[in-house]
Amino acid sequence: GNSVTQMEGPVTLSEEAFLTINCTYTATGYPSLFWYVQYPGEGLQLLLKATKADDKGSNKGFEATYRKETTSFHLEKGSVQVSDSAVYFCALSGILIQGAQKLVFGQGTRLTINP
Amino acid sequence: GAGVSQSPRYKVAKRGQDVALRCDPISGHVSLFWYQQALGQGPEFLTYFQNEAQLDKSGLPSDRFFAERPEGSVSTLKIQRTQQEDSAVYLCASSTYRGNNSPLHFGNGTRLTVT
Numbered sequence: 001g002n003s004v005t006q007m008e009g010p011v012t013l014s015e016e017a018f019l020t021i022n023c024t025y026t027a028t029g030y031p032s033l034f035w036y037v038q039y040p041g042e043g044l045q046l047l048l049k050a051t052k053a054d055d056k057g058s059n060k061g062f063e064a065t066y067r068k069e070t071t072s073f074h075l076e077k078g079s080v081q082v083s084d085s086a087v088y089f090c091a092l093s094g095i096l097i098q099g100a101q102k103l104v105f106g107q108g109t110r111l112t113i114n115p
Numbered sequence: 116g117a118g119v120s121q122s123p124r125y126k127v128a129k130r131g132q133d134v135a136l137r138c139d140p141i142s143g144h145v146s147l148f149w150y151q152q153a154l155g156q157g158p159e160f161l162t163y164f165q166n167e168a169q170l171d172k173s174g175l176p177s178d179r180f181f182a183e184r185p186e187g188s189v190s191t192l193k194i195q196r197t198q199q200e201d202s203a204v205y206l207c208a209s210s211t212y213r214g215n216n217s218p219l220h221f222g223n224g225t226r227l228t229v230t
Contacts, residue, residue: 004157036221043119044158044206044221089157097163097171100146100210101219105157 002027002094006106009087013080014114021075021109023064023090031092033057033066033073034103038087047075047088082113119222121207127228128197136192136225140209146217147190149182150206152224158206164190197229 007022025033035047035057048057053068062077073090090106120139128134140147146165150158151174160174166187175182179198184190194201204224210217 041223043223044208046218091157094160098165100148100163100165100217102148102160102163102171103150103158103219105159107155107157 002031002092002104004090004092004104004106006088006090006109008107009109010112011109012112012114015082016079017113019075019077019080019084019111021088021090021111023073023075023106025071025073025090025092027071027092027094031094032101033064034091034093035062035064035073035075036089036091036105038089038108040086044089080111080113082115085111085113087111119207119209119220121205121222121225123225124223125226125228127230130197130199130229132197133193133195134197134227136194136205136227138190138192138207138209138222140188140190140207141220142188144209144211144220145187146210147184148208148219149190149192150208151176152204152206154203161192161205194227197227199229202227202229 003026032051034049036044037047048059050057050066056065064075087108089108091103093101094104122137149161152158162182163171164184179195181193206224208219208221
């Protein structure tokens with residue numbers, strides 16, 4: 001079945017450091033891929049997405065490229081800020097239910113940025 | 116409302132008690148999902164509604180779990196005879212129905228603790 005494997009956390013970096021959070025997936029067909037972020041005390045929010053191979057999703061300085069050949073969707077940011085501290089979830093769209101997404105999530109990676 | 120609202124925010128139940136968790140989706144959103152998030156894990160799909168119709172309940176872990184959305188708006192997730200393994204955050208998400216590109220809007224969740 002479909003599954004997502006994320007880099008284990010927690011990850012702790014200093015402000016302005018380069019960030020990579022690895023994500024690989026197993027899926028049948030051609031799923032869409034997503035990164036969701038959960039800030040402390042808040043609900044999950046969509047950070048970025050890519051719907052087909054070689055697409056690059058980007059938002060708030062974060063980027064991820066849909067790599068079909070390596071089944072990966074690694075999240076990167078060139079210079080992190082304290083406000084980026086959160087839990088990050090990689091996800092793929094699984095079986096469509098009459099057109100709606102059914103998401104399969106990774107286990108999440110907790111990121112802490114120190115000033 | 117401005118976003119997906121869930122209540123209560125926290126619920127403590129003694130083992131064997133019944134609980135009811137409420138979700139108010141964004142007005143006009145056709146699709147509604149329930150997810151279960153165990154501590155340190157990613158969300159896992161429970162069930163999906165399109166308007167009042169429950170189209171997929173394959174993720175409900177046992178027949179103690181029941182969900183309804185009688186008027187196609189507010190949804191309730193009911194857990195009967197709660198067990199300790201039911202302790203988790205229960206997330207509700209809604210979206211408009213536009214096929215695979217409808218973004219999901221998540222609520223802040225209800226944290227259920229079964230003692």
